[in-house]
């Protein structure tokens with residue numbers, strides 16, 4: 001039995017794994033009085049190299065699980081799950097506040113009109129229609145570079161976000177763009193944890209754009225509009241389909 005949103009309940013934050021913690025850290029700062037339920041599906045990560053149907057099924061299963069906990073909002077802190085499943089989830093659960101994540105391309109194009117902007121994301125996010133529509137809306141006068149980075153999620157999930165392995169994986173992809181980009185949009189919530197390596201490989205003139213703060217602000221707006229903001233003491237509940245990831249999850253939150 002699925003419980004519907006009610007006052008003073010959890011805000012669920014969902015990702016395929018630990019990546020959504022890069023969003024959670026902004027949510028906790030923006031809404032310290034809220035109770036968060038973070039669920040990472042690391043047993044099934046990465047999502048970004050799976051077919052769309054599988055990503056949708058996994059996201060629906062996670063959403064159903066989270067709704068059983070009594071939640072008032074669901075933050076899909078995952079670009080891949082949002083691209084594959086947000087529309088269908090909103091249609092299936094119109095009464096639930098669902099906040100999705102998409103590459104912060106608008107932030108980049110507003111800041112660098114006519115610039116050269118790269119989007120670093122999973123292969124699934126870059127191939128979905130949702131991304132093409134975003135590009136049509138935002139990137140008219142910009143030069144857009146799509147950079148799929150398979151393998152990076154696995155390194156973050158294994159606690160090696162900033163490591164020689166990350167450097168070795170990303171160097172062939174990013175070094176050719178060193179000094180040539182105005183901005184890189186981190187289009188996967190795992191990637192902010194590798195931001196130092198990404199910044200080093202792209203050079204000092206390239207802005208790193210993370211959508212986390214925008215998602216936190218949007219969550220506040222949606223809850224405010226619905227009269228569902230909580231007062232009192234906040235809390236954070238951790239859950240992962242692979243409990244071995246809980247330790248790393250807590251470390252990543254502190255690093256933010």
Ligand code: DGL
Nearest residue numbers: 019046047048079080189
């Ligand atoms: N963190 C997810 C995102 O923002 C994707 C990770 C994955 O491939 O599982 O796209």
